[in-house]
Amino acid sequence: MASSEEDGTVEEKENNNKKRSKSALATAWLTFYNIAMTAGWLVLAIAMMRFYIQKGTHKGLYRSIARTLKFFQTFALVEVGHCAIGIVRTSVIVTGVQVCSRIFMVWFITNSIRQIQNEESVILFLVVWTVTEITRYSYYTFNLLHHLPYFIKWARYNLFIVLYPLGVIGELLTIYAALPFVRRSGMYSMRLPNKYNVSFDYYYCLIVVMLSYIPRKEHFQ
Numbered sequence: 001m002a003s004s005e006e007d008g009t010v011e012e013k014e015n016n017n018k019k020r021s022k023s024a025l026a027t028a029w030l031t032f033y034n035i036a037m038t039a040g041w042l043v044l045a046i047a048m049m050r051f052y053i054q055k056g057t058h059k060g061l062y063r064s065i066a067r068t069l070k071f072f073q074t075f076a077l078v079e080v081g082h083c084a085i086g087i088v089r090t091s092v093i094v095t096g097v098q099v100c101s102r103i104f105m106v107w108f109i110t111n112s113i114r115q116i117q118n119e120e121s122v123i124l125f126l127v128v129w130t131v132t133e134i135t136r137y138s139y140y141t142f143n144l145l146h147h148l149p150y151f152i153k154w155a156r157y158n159l160f161i162v163l164y165p166l167g168v169i170g171e172l173l174t175i176y177a178a179l180p181f182v183r184r185s186g187m188y189s190m191r192l193p194n195k196y197n198v199s200f201d202y203y204y205c206l207i208v209v210m211l212s213y214i215p216r217k218e219h220f221q
């Protein structure tokens, strides 16, 4: 009896040690991840400002930052993994919708359709995303380091009231601008007859995507 109690205590201690080292590892990884993402979006912010100051126009800005943007926005997929394995307390669905819709905007709209890359709406969502992400990742970083400046906390929980609708407007106007090019080119579409006997129209798919921006609970909770 005594030995089994002792075993239990040893097991409990081992489990607690395992949990502690797991959470220390998770905290170390999250700190590294958030610092890297803050740095990435700061690089994007500086690149956009430099481009505009040097050229005096937004034309060509997207092309000049496309690689960095694609890298950091795609890397954010890791965040869905954070939620799935439970190292952050955020919904997988909310994070998944947020990250996937951004990746879709970058790869399947802006990057794929050259003709829309100089639209003002592209600059609008790029600026909004950049401000949001610098604020969000620096908030997480300082929070993990237990030194959270008040203005970062304030910015994280207040700026989105303005930034979210502006981001949505920028994204929707960009998809809207893409529609005529998608219809004309038939890109990413499959017309019948074909050997797979499948039909897909990217033009209508984009209209469905635009409709899915109508606020629903999956976007927020």
Ligand SMILES: CCCCCCCCCCCCC[C@@H](O)CC(=O)SCCNC(=O)CCNC(=O)[C@H](O)C(C)(C)COP(=O)(O)OP(=O)(O)OC[C@H]1O[C@@H](n2cnc3c(N)ncnc32)[C@H](O)[C@@H]1OP(=O)(O)O
Residues within 6 Å of the ligand: 030, 034, 079, 088, 089, 090, 091, 094, 095, 096, 097, 098, 100, 101, 102, 104, 128, 129, 132, 136, 140, 143, 144, 160, 163, 164, 165, 166, 167, 168, 171, 209, 212, 213, 219
């Ligand atoms: C493929 C087909 C495409 C289909 C398209 C469908 C369209 C759907 C429409 C979607 C519309 C999107 C529009 C959007 O793109 C527009 C914009 O983004 S504009 C810019 C403004 N946007 C925002 O402000 C949202 C930014 N994003 C977020 O805030 C988050 O990504 C979100 C996923 C929304 C999660 O936020 P939530 O408030 O739920 O979580 P918290 O940030 O409070 O975190 C909860 C706790 O977890 C801790 N946490 C989370 N992440 C980390 C991390 N990386 N490192 C450390 N800790 C983290 C956080 O601290 C919280 O913990 P605690 O409560 O203990 O403080």
